[in-house]
Amino acid sequence: MSHTGLVLAAEGFHAPGPVDFFLPDFTGSSWNEHGYQVLLTKASLLLVLGAVVAYLFLAITSRRSAVVPTKSQYLGEQAYNFVRNGIAQDIIGSKEYRRYVPLLVSLFFFVMVNNLFGVVPLLTFSPFSRVSFAYGLAALVWLIYNGVGVMHKGFFGYLKHTTVPSGVPLWILPLLIPLEFLSNIMIRPITLSLRLFANMFAGHLLLILFSTGGAYLLIHATGSPVLKPAGVLAFALGVAIGFLEIVVALLQAYVFTLLTAQYISGALASEH
Numbered sequence: 434m435s436h437t438g439l440v441l442a443a444e445g446f447h448a449p450g451p452v453d454f455f456l457p458d459f460t461g462s463s464w465n466e467h468g469y470q471v472l473l474t475k476a477s478l479l480l481v482l483g484a485v486v487a488y489l490f491l492a493i494t495s496r497r498s499a500v501v502p503t504k505s506q507y508l509g510e511q512a513y514n515f516v517r518n519g520i521a522q523d524i525i526g527s528k529e530y531r532r533y534v535p536l537l538v539s540l541f542f543f544v545m546v547n548n549l550f551g552v553v554p555l556l557t558f559s560p561f562s563r564v565s566f567a568y569g570l571a572a573l574v575w576l577i578y579n580g581v582g583v584m585h586k587g588f589f590g591y592l593k594h595t596t597v598p599s600g601v602p603l604w605i606l607p608l609l610i611p612l613e614f615l616s617n618i619m620i621r622p623i624t625l626s627l628r629l630f631a632n633m634f635a636g637h638l639l640l641i642l643f644s645t646g647g648a649y650l651l652i653h654a655t656g657s658p659v660l661k662p663a664g665v666l667a668f669a670l671g672v673a674i675g676f677l678e679i680v681v682a683l684l685q686a687y688v689f690t691l692l693t694a695q696y697i698s699g700a701l702a703s704e705h
Contacts (some may be wrong), residue, residue: 480560483547491542516541516690524694529701533694536577541690544570544629548682551637552675559682562633564626571626574693579618582700591700617699625692632685636678643671 494509516538521530544561551559560566582591596613597606650664 476558476560476563476566479550479556479558480547480566483550483560484543487539487542487546490546491538512542513538520687520691520694524691525698525701533697537690537694540570540574540693541686544689545683545686548633548685549679551633551640551682552678557640559633559637561629561685562637564630564634567626567630567633568622570629570689571622574625574696575622578693578696578700581697585701594702595700621696625689629685629689632681636674636681639674640671640678643667643674647671 491509491513494505495513497503497506517530517534520541521534521537524530525533547560549559550556551562561570579591582594585591586594595617596610598609598613601609644667647664647667650660650667
């Protein structure tokens, strides 16, 4: 293609990839394909910051319980009631849901804040676009809902409840029991984590692609007259994707919390 005399937009442009999700640590050392083990990376710090921000939001908005709520109190109450009534009570049930409200509210705001970091200026990175963080949170949820089931039914009772469907012929149980064990015990934390990770990873990758690609087309690409307008269009699409990422961040926090409530409800259910 070089015989045309044009400088192609792809020349010199390095497309973003998974390596862009490995942020440098505070010594300036960077991750690469061989890895780089450090105690605290910037991604880890953002995860801690997300927990602090979520706590401060809930603490500040619930600090004063005025009869006529302030704007911050009203916002906090509406968000709390959304998780309490729309997730915990509706999914777990009116008898058991109260004890799990603190867990579900904490999960929702923790995931939401960390997801929204991806569109915050200067931060522009969601920790859950790193699969290890998503695995860790899903493992915590796995321990909780299985622990709830064991406490209510005993170890073998919960294992039977989880792996032996009721009302099926005995001859099919040898086939169903391994499938139920894999589905309910082994696969759930994987799908829970990958759903969160994949959505945040894909959105962040698109933001990097359109922002860096648009900048390259506007600043460096020469030759064809369509390259500069294409750069403007890329930036416009990047802005649109940024707004879409806000929706995805909220939706994934909701889905993660909703599935956690469903797993707890399943562990408490009287029948499989």
